[in-house]
Amino acid sequence: MESTYDRLRELIVSGAYPPGQRITEQDLCVRLTVSRTPVREALHRLESDGLVRGERRGVSIVELDGKALADAYRIRAALEALTAELAAHRQLAGELPPAALTRLARLAEAADQTTTSGDLAAGVRHNRAFHRHVAVLADNPQALAMLDRIWDQIIVSTRASLAAPARPATVDEEHQRLITAISEGRPAEAATAARDHVLATLAAQPDPDTGGAP
Amino acid sequence: MESTYDRLRELIVSGAYPPGQRITEQDLCVRLTVSRTPVREALHRLESDGLVRGERRGVSIVELDGKALADAYRIRAALEALTAELAAHRQLAGELPPAALTRLARLAEAADQTTTSGDLAAGVRHNRAFHRHVAVLADNPQALAMLDRIWDQIIVSTRASLAAPARPATVDEEHQRLITAISEGRPAEAATAARDHVLATLAAQPDPDTGGAP
DNA sequence: TTGCGCTCGACTGCATGCAATGTATACGTT
DNA sequence: AACGTATACATTGCATGCAGTCGAGCGCAA
Structure with missing residues (x-):
């Protein structure tokens, strides 16, 4: 129930x-x-x-305004950098089953395909599934829960301005870089890749207004 | 009410x-x-x-076990690195009033004094106030709220094992490094100082058990 | 004596009723 | 006509009652 x-x-x-x-x-x-x-x-x-x-x-x-949305993205960047780093570290320690990595690649491909094909809603869903799987690989349930909350907030506040990403190829490139860093067990690079990717997404927001005063 | x-x-x-x-x-x-x-x-x-x-x-x-406690500390480290970086960035932009920085120094001193004098409860309280003020300076209310939640969880789960820190001098040294990095507007260094400080606190936990299997 | 089943009890989840509070509207006054 | 005030209404917060569910303890049989 x-x-x-x-x-x-x-x-x-x-x-x-x-x-x-x-x-x-x-x-x-x-x-x-x-x-x-x-x-x-x-x-x-x-x-x-x-x-x-x-x-x-x-x-x-709640509707996050420009400033609050930027704040949320920065938190997301910090947390995803952490989960990516932890996932890469686990890979380095041989704790990640190969199936988990292939699944990660499949999720990235699904996100890329749906987005490119124009199905925005499915693209967002698959994109989130990809990022979420990284957090799952990190094996930090609390971080996963926090990211889920942040993602929900962002989704609600950006649905109205949901437009076709002007840079699908770049997004997939960044995803691949993250996958590679994790697969090859390079925590520092994974962290950087994840952080840069999220911050790039923030920068691509239609109405940044990341400034200060209203 | x-x-x-x-x-x-x-x-x-x-x-x-x-x-x-x-x-x-x-x-x-x-x-x-x-x-x-x-x-x-x-x-x-x-x-x-x-x-x-x-x-x-x-x-x-809830009582966080060794693994969950380590997870919480890693999240805290990531978020405090973010808030420290943002605070330093704001200082660089001239957005921080001098009073805010002097207050930060006063809180660090209070934390150091009470801890050194043996008043553990007051030490924890002042220490948290110090870290919290950094998050306030970052001007990211959502990050502040998340940190509050993490701190509460950690406090509840570590109260039983609350012992005199074996390294009060080191703690204050790390606090001073963080204050300096923020005051002089060096975001990267502030982030590193905050992260290292939190992770050092984790490493100092009496029953780490940061490993895997129970 | 031990294992299984049953019954009683306790606790949670939900619906409803009541009191308090703040708001909007309408009326009276200036 | 405009402003202040009073009243009525909408809406929230809390207490209580009831039904469903799960666990514990006891009894019975092997």
């Missing part, structure tokens, strides 16, 4: 409620056909997750 | 419930003199925070 929290989270992440949307508990009760108690609980947990924000009246889907 | 979630969190972080302790909602109801509804909600949020863990029956305070 799926919890109300999971269902609501899925709704938000999948874009059923656009960022900035104001929601009341009552609305969700009829939408999910449950009582207010589990809805209340779910909303508060999602607030801890940074997906919704408590307003004076009700809650609203 | 303080929410039940905040009160319960404070109880756990302050060590009122030792790690591994089994708790039922009913117990907390009488302890906090509230109904089960807010208690339930608080427990689930704390589970998201990684402070409690849902058991088959009730919940228990």
